[in-house]
Amino acid sequence: MKKFLNYFLPFIILIILAAAYFAYLLYVPKDIKETIISIEQGETAKTIASRLYNKNLIRSKEAFYLYIRATGSQGQLSFGKYLLKGSINMVDVISLIKSGKVFLRRVTIPEGLTAWKTCRLLARKDFGEYDKFLSLCKDSTFAKKNTGFNIPNLEGFLYPETYHFPDDASEEFIISHIVKEFFNQTADLNFVPNEKLDFYETIILASIVEREAKINDEKPTIASVYVNRLKYNYKLQADPTIAYFLELQGKTRKKIYYKDLKIKSPYNTYLNYGLPPTPICSPSVSSIAAVLNPAETDYFFFFANGTGRHEFTKTYKQHLNKQNLLKAANGK
Numbered sequence: 001m002k003k004f005l006n007y008f009l010p011f012i013i014l015i016i017l018a019a020a021y022f023a024y025l026l027y028v029p030k031d032i033k034e035t036i037i038s039i040e041q042g043e044t045a046k047t048i049a050s051r052l053y054n055k056n057l058i059r060s061k062e063a064f065y066l067y068i069r070a071t072g073s074q075g076q077l078s079f080g081k082y083l084l085k086g087s088i089n090m091v092d093v094i095s096l097i098k099s100g101k102v103f104l105r106r107v108t109i110p111e112g113l114t115a116w117k118t119c120r121l122l123a124r125k126d127f128g129e130y131d132k133f134l135s136l137c138k139d140s141t142f143a144k145k146n147t148g149f150n151i152p153n154l155e156g157f158l159y160p161e162t163y164h165f166p167d168d169a170s171e172e173f174i175i176s177h178i179v180k181e182f183f184n185q186t187a188d189l190n191f192v193p194n195e196k197l198d199f200y201e202t203i204i205l206a207s208i209v210e211r212e213a214k215i216n217d218e219k220p221t222i223a224s225v226y227v228n229r230l231k232y233n234y235k236l237q238a239d240p241t242i243a244y245f246l247e248l249q250g251k252t253r254k255k256i257y258y259k260d261l262k263i264k265s266p267y268n269t270y271l272n273y274g275l276p277p278t279p280i281c282s283p284s285v286s287s288i289a290a291v292l293n294p295a296e297t298d299y300f301f302f303f304a305n306g307t308g309r310h311e312f313t314k315t316y317k318q319h320l321n322k323q324n325l326l327k328a329a330n331g332k
Contacts, residue, residue, distance in 0.1 A: 022063060022066075024059075025058075025059050025060045025063040025090060026063060026067060026089065026090050026091050027089050027090075027091060028089060029087040029088055029089045029092075030056075030057070030058070030059065030087070030088065030089070031086070031087055032056075032057055032084050032085055032086060032087075032088055033085065034083065034084075034085040034169065034170060034172075034173040035055060035057060035083070035084050035085065036081050036082065036083055036084075036166070036177075037051065037052065037055065037057065037081070037082050037084060038080075038081050039077065039078065039079045039080055039081075039082070039097060040079055041079040042079075043077075043079070045064070045065055045068045045069075045073075045074050045077060046061075046065055048064075048077060048097070049061035049062075049064040049065045049068075052064065052093065057084055057093060058090045058093060059090065060090075063090065064090060064094070067090070067091070067094065068094065073094065073098060076098045077094075077097050077098060078097060078098065078099070078100030080100065080104075081104055081164065081166075082096055082097060082166075083166035083168065083169055084096070085173075104164040104165060104166055105125070105127075105164065105165060105166075105167065106162060106163070106164050107121065107122060107125045107127060107162070107163050107165070108161075108162040108163075109121065109158065109159070109160045109161060109162075109163070109178070109282070110160055111160040111210060111282070111283070111284045111287075112160070112207075112210045112211055112281045112282065112283070112284075113158070113160065113281060113282055114155065114244070114247065114280070114281050114282075115134075115137045115138075115153065115154055115155045115158055115282075116134055116137075118133075118137075118158045118178075118282065119133035119134045119137060122171075122174065127165060127169070127171075127174055128170070128171035128174060129171065132171040133171050133174075133175065136154075136171060136172060136175045137153055137154040137155070137158070137175060138152075138153045138154075139153075140152050140153065142154075142172075142175075143157075146175075146176055146179040146180070147179060147183075149199070149200055151200060151278070152277070152278060153278060154175070154179060155207075155278045155279045155280070155281075155282075156203045156204065156206075156207050156278065156279025156280075156281070156282055156283065157178075157179045157182045157203070157279075157282070158175070158178050158179065158182070158282045159178055159179070159181045159182035159185055159282060160282050160284055161178075161181055161185070163177070163178065163181070165177070182282075185285050186285060186288060189285070189288060189289060189292060190292065191292065196230075197230075197291070201275055202288065202291050202292060203279050203283065203288065204275045204276060204278065204279045204280075205223070205226055205227075205230075205275060205291045206223075206279070206283035206287040206288040206290070206291045207279035207280045207281045207282070207283045207287070208226065208236070208238050208240055208241065208276075208280060209222050209223050209226070209283065209287045209290055209291060210281055210282075210283040210284060210287040211240035211243070211244075211280060211281055212238065212239075212240060212310075213287065213290075214304075214308040214309070215308055215309060216286050218309060218310060219286055219287055219289075219290035220290045220293065220294050220295040221294075221295045221297060221299065221302075221310075221312060222290070222302065222310065223287075223290040223291045223294035223295070224294040224295040224296065224297040224299060225297070225299045225300060225301070225302055225312065226238070227291070227294045228297070228298070228299065228300055229300060230274070230275075232300075233273060234300060235269060235270060235271075235272070235273055236269035236274075236275070237269055237270050238269045239256045240280055240281075241267045241268065241269045241276050241280055242256050242260050242261065242263075242267070242268060242269075242270070243256060244267050244276070244280040244281075245263070245265040245267035245268065246260065246263075248267075267280070297312070298314050299312040299313060299314055300313075300314060300315070300316075301313045301314075301315070301316060301318070301319035302319075303319065303322075303323060305326055306326075306330075311323075311326070
């Protein structure tokens with residue numbers, strides 16, 4: 001008997017150690033930062049295991065697959081999007097995916113929305129607290145963490161899109177995810193400095209184009225006006241920047257008055273040369289592309305003609321003449 005034990009003892013120890021390690025892989029929790037994992041319909045357990053492992057959500061894809069096989073769970077993994085966070089072990093991850101309990105609600109962020117209006121929209125849809133959302137968006141450290149740039153806030157980076165979030169997603173996760181979508185959507189754009197515009201300046205100008213343009217095919221032409229003005233050191237004289245700093249003061253107006261043009265603010269492009277200090281809204285890809293590839297024009301002026309489109313001119317005299325002709329045609 002003793003001889004038998006001496007012969008098999010190493011194997012017994014090896015089996016115990018292997019079982020202990022397998023139990024460790026299955027039951028010892030990992031601290032997981034909020035992550036959404038997407039399981040597509042028809043995906044195999046091996047594919048799911050690889051994705052979870054590559055996202056550092058489980059310690060072993062082999063242990064995941066072996067557990068699925070051992071418990072006969074191959075056909076029980078439900079497709080959908082799942083939020084994983086906190087201290088969670090592999091068995092918990094498998095149980096969540098088997099449960100099919102995906103609580104995702106939809107929210108659409110329109111193009112041209114300011115950061116605080118985006119925060120208000122998210123709060124109204126019960127995704128979190130408005131003050132927490134806004135605090136994150138105004139936090140320069142958080143902004144740098146999520147964009148890589150030394151910028152004062154996240155204005156301009158809350159990409160307009162339809163999103164789906166779990167009920168228990170935190171404000172930090174939601175804002176980070178929206179910013180990540182900005183970089184996903186703009187990844188294919190060629191951010192070569194245009195007329196000495198760097199990346200952030202491009203987003204600033206794109207946000208102005210976003211607020212000016214009602215029709216996408218006019219965006220490159222509108223962008224050309226502002227690029228020309230910057231090139232020849234004209235003031236931008238962009239009404240949307242006036243509207244922006246008025247909104248910062250809690251004033252919302254459909255029309256900008258002459259008195260508003262005299263208000264001292266770094267966002268007053270009627271008083272100051274160059275760009276405002278930050279974007280004034282979240283621009284769409286088409287607005288950013290328009291700034292990166294503006295139309296080649298000699299236009300320096302434009303105004304809305306009441307149809308959703310604009311009239312463009314080279315000189316201020318032409319600008320006034322077109323405005324007077326339009327007024328006469330409308331009986332004014």
